[in-house]
Amino acid sequence: MSRSTPVYNPPDPNAPGKPHVPDWFPPPATKADLDFAKLRTIDLSIMDSGDETAIKELVAMTKQAILEDGFLFIERYGVSLEQLHRQFSLAQYCLYNISEEDQQRLLFNPDVSGKWAGYKHPWGFKREKKVYDGITQFNWYSEQWNDCDKIPKVILPFMDEIVAFNEFLEQSVNRRILALFSKVLELPDDYLWDNVQSHEGSPTGEGYYRHALFKPFSQEAEKLSKGLRFHGHCDYGTTTLLFSVPVTQLQIWGNDEQWRYVPYKPGSIVINIGETLEIVSGGHFKATRHRVFKPPADQHDFERLSIVQFNSSIGDLRMGPCMDSPLIQREGFPDYQGAFREFQKARANGLSVPTNAEWREIQIAQTTNTTDVSRNVLGQDWIMHEGKLMNKREFHGVTVILPV
Structure with missing residues (x-):
């Protein structure tokens, strides 16, 4: 039996008491002739x-x-698209206007907490400031969702919209994605939702939601990092819902062991599979x-605004094959090198x-900055593995072992 596709019905953006939020306008897409990754699109x-x-054809395509x-x-x-752009406008408003007081009061401490919770300053991925990387973030975990004192004051009037958006993503979009993935495993539709996905206690369960702003590289950071904004990695949870943006920086590692940029598809969600x-x-x-990675030359001076929902598995479980x-x-x-094989070993x-x-928190706590030239060298974290430069931890x- 068919049923209508769930539709997001957001709170009123013009409700009394809400300040004016300038619209976010997507920057122009790159005109560079790039060998983009060829990814499948799921309706x-x-x-x-x-x-x-x-549905059977969709499951088969998804499996591949x-x-x-x-x-x-x-x-x-x-x-x-209009509703999505409103969320980008809120992200831009938050990161442009967060006060210096809130930047200090809500400063993240990933080395201790194993979480990105709170405000990330633009000087690397440690609480202690290092080389300027131009990346600012605010990350909502359960403690931020459940305590308004842990949220930037500037965004408080709009929390009804941000909460509603994340609840729809988690309870509707991600749940349907997990139902599709359960079908691939030939299990009941709600198997992954009921047995693996964390969805209690906050709009993102044990996962988190991120506003992120990538300002253009400083010359020092670009030189030290060799163009990397964030190392090659896998996400730790179930799915990551990353909304496609025109500034081309996201790259994936293909089966041919080459990095390729992900193309821009307005309004689409890029889904990462987690470990x-x-x-x-x-x-x-x-x-x-x-x-x-750094963008093509015609986007070098553009800001990249990003909103992401990172969906998490139930934290106290020790995962194995179903x-x-x-x-x-x-x-x-x-059989291929990856988290599953290493867990089996x-x-x-x-x-x-x-x-x-434990798995996600230790990796966050021990994240290295892309500008850390003492660690990002052969003989330290980097190795040559089957002829490719890899990061081994x-x-x-x-x-x-992951490609740099």
């Missing part, structure tokens, strides 16, 4: 169509995409290897793998 409304043939790329575009998910889903799927889902999946029972485990060596919370006895 999420098909999940609500009741057309079993169309998440095994080969770990990246998808999602369209027709229930949020209009939790790679592990639960026994390697049938490929965690997205991605990084943030052997109830008929797909896993029938096809076994794909750890178990084979008698180690207790970390909980989901170890967390809780589990080795992580």
Whole structure:
């Protein structure tokens, strides 16, 4: 039976007491002739169509995409372009106008907390200021959602809109995506939602929501980082909902072991597969290897504004492959270097793998800045692996090898 696709109905942006928020205008897309990554696009409304043939075809396409790329575009998910641009306007307003007092009061402390919670200053990914990287953020975790004193005062009048947007993303968009992924594993639609996804206690469960602003590189940072804004990495949770933006900086690592920029698709969501889903799927889902790199020359002086919802798995679980999946029972485990294989190695060596919370928090706490030339060199964190420059780290006895 068909049902209508859920549609986002936001609170009134012009309600009494709300200050005027200048509109965000997307900068022009690059005109550079780039070899963009070729990613599949999923029409999420098909999940609500009741057309079993169309749904079956969607599942088959999704299966290939998440095994080969770990990246998808999602369209027709229930949020209009106008509604989405309102959220970008709020992000811009927040990061342009957060007071110096709130910058200090709400300053993040990832080394201690294992979270990005609060305000990130533009001097690296540590609380202590290092080289200017031009990246500011505000990150909402459960403590920010549940305590207005932990939110910038400038954005408080608009929290009804931000909360409603995140609740729709989590409860509607992400839930439908996980239903699609459950179908790929040949499990009941709500399997991943009920057994893996954290969705209690806040609009993002144990995950978080981010406003981020990338100002143009300083000459010093660009030289020290060799153009990297954020190292090659995989996200730690279930899915990441990253809204496509025109400033071309996001890159993915393809099966041919090359970095390629992700193209701009207005209004679309770029879906990253997280390591939790790679592990639960026994390697049938490929965690997205991605990084943030300097843009093409014609966008060098542009600001890149970003809004992202990072969805998390239940923190106290120790993830392993879901052997109830008929797909896993029938096809076994794909073999390639990634989180799933490394977790399996750890178990084979008698180690207790970390909980989901331990896994994500230690990696956040031990993040290195792209400008840290003492760590980002061969013989320290970097190695040559099968002829490619890789970043090798170890967390809780589990080795992580990812392209720089």
